[in-house]
Amino acid sequence: MTHMRGTDAARASVPRRARIIDVAELAGVSMKTVSRVVNDEAGVLPDTRDRVVAAIAELGFVPDSRARSLKRGSTDTIGILIDAISDPFFAAFVSAVEELALAEGLSVLFASTGYDGHREREQLARLTGDRLRGLIVAPVEIGAGELQLLRRRFPVVCVDRAREGIDSIVVDDFGATVEAVEAFIERGHRRIGFIGEHTPYPTVSARFDGFRAALAAAGIPIDDSLVVEQGRSHEEHEVTELLGRPDAPTAVFCASSPATIATIHALRQGTAPMPALISFGDFEFASVFTPGITCVDQDPRLIGEATFRRLIALSDEPGSAPEHIVVPTRLIRRGSGELLAESEATPSPIGALR
Incomplete structure (x- = not known):
């Protein structure tokens, strides 16, 4: 098993290697033209070839x-x-x-x-x-x-x-979920919900296993009534029912970004108080809600x-x-996952986009 290591700062300190697209932009040609010059193919005008060669030299491009x-x-x-x-x-x-x-x-x-x-x-x-x-x-x-x-x-x-x-x-689905649920527990949460998806994939199963393991390690009994299997259709009635219960969870872990989006929609449509919320997977606009959505970032790039x-x-x-x-992965803390367990700390549904 191979693990990637390094921080954003470390990556930033390493000069980026010139790419074929950089050469193409500097020379004012297409990437296909650059490729032809690099591979010494025919069909490139002499002036164009000279511009590409000059750009390659200036950028220090190495194919x-x-x-x-x-x-x-x-x-x-x-x-x-x-x-x-x-x-x-x-x-x-x-x-x-x-x-x-x-x-x-x-x-x-x-x-x-x-x-x-x-x-x-x-x-x-x-x-x-x-x-x-x-x-x-x-x-x-x-x-x-x-x-x-x-x-x-x-x-x-x-x-x-x-x-x-x-x-x-x-990514380490199990370990990343354990870290997220432990963050809830550190803030006093004992009733923690899990919203997953109905899929045959081991990724969601591993995340659910991590959820259960973190609760067990903290001595918190597993309450299966706080587990919702959310469909891909984003139908949120089960989520709405869960969050509207008198004994609703004070924190919710969503096992995927589609499940998180469905949960946010349910919160914005209803009157349930805002629980602490962590999403497995970042998504567009996650940072512009009030509070911003805390997420386990499995960086797609x-x-x-x-x-x-x-x-x-x-x-x-x-x-x-x-x-x-x-x-x-890394846990990006934006506010929703950091809400405390006390009822007065989470009085209202998620806010509008900023």
Whole structure:
């Protein structure tokens, strides 16, 4: 198991390596033109070639030999199969991978499973029917055996969920949830709710296990009536009922950003008092509510970068042993997760956008 380490400050102190997109912007040409110059291909006007060469020299650009090896062959396309582009996490993840791919002269083709195993296989067949140079997949029902067969044709990396014998990029769902629930307990909360999603994924199960473990370690009995399995349709009636109970939880842990969004909607539509709230997963506008939404940040850009770099590494060494890379998370404290257990500390529903 490989763990990524380092802080934002440490990353900021390292000069960013010039990318192909930087060269293209400085020279005033497309990334494809830069790629042609770098690879000494025909079809570039002399003046244009001179501008690109000058930009390369000025920026100190060094082509990524591993990325170039990934492109060798009949195509320069990476396939990505995710749950849904509407999911805030995967939308940001795809954007990060696409940016890195374009910067190296590669293109991206993505499809979604809609959380459905049958559709997953149909989409996978469409993606892999093309001659891909690599595949990134967030598996729903597809097993290790099927992915290992694909791995014989091109590099394959799983994201968010692991499969035996396949490279995977994940976060510590269990440990991050324990940290979040412990933050509630430190602020005096004893009645803590869990709002998850009805999915077959081990990620949500691991988060629920972390929730139960943190309560057990603090000697807090598990109350199953405080657990809500929230559907992907964002129907919040069960959440509304939970928060409107006379013995409602004073703190709520939402196991995903869609579950958090449904919970916020329920709070804003009803009259239930605002509980302390932590979301597993950040999302757009989370910081502009009153209070801001505290979240476990599974940074999609870090995960996207780790996934892309591993895919490139596999192109150099396709027979290398699979790696299970755990990307670190952090708890972003914005106010909602820091509300105290006393009733007077949480008198009203979540406020309007700032």
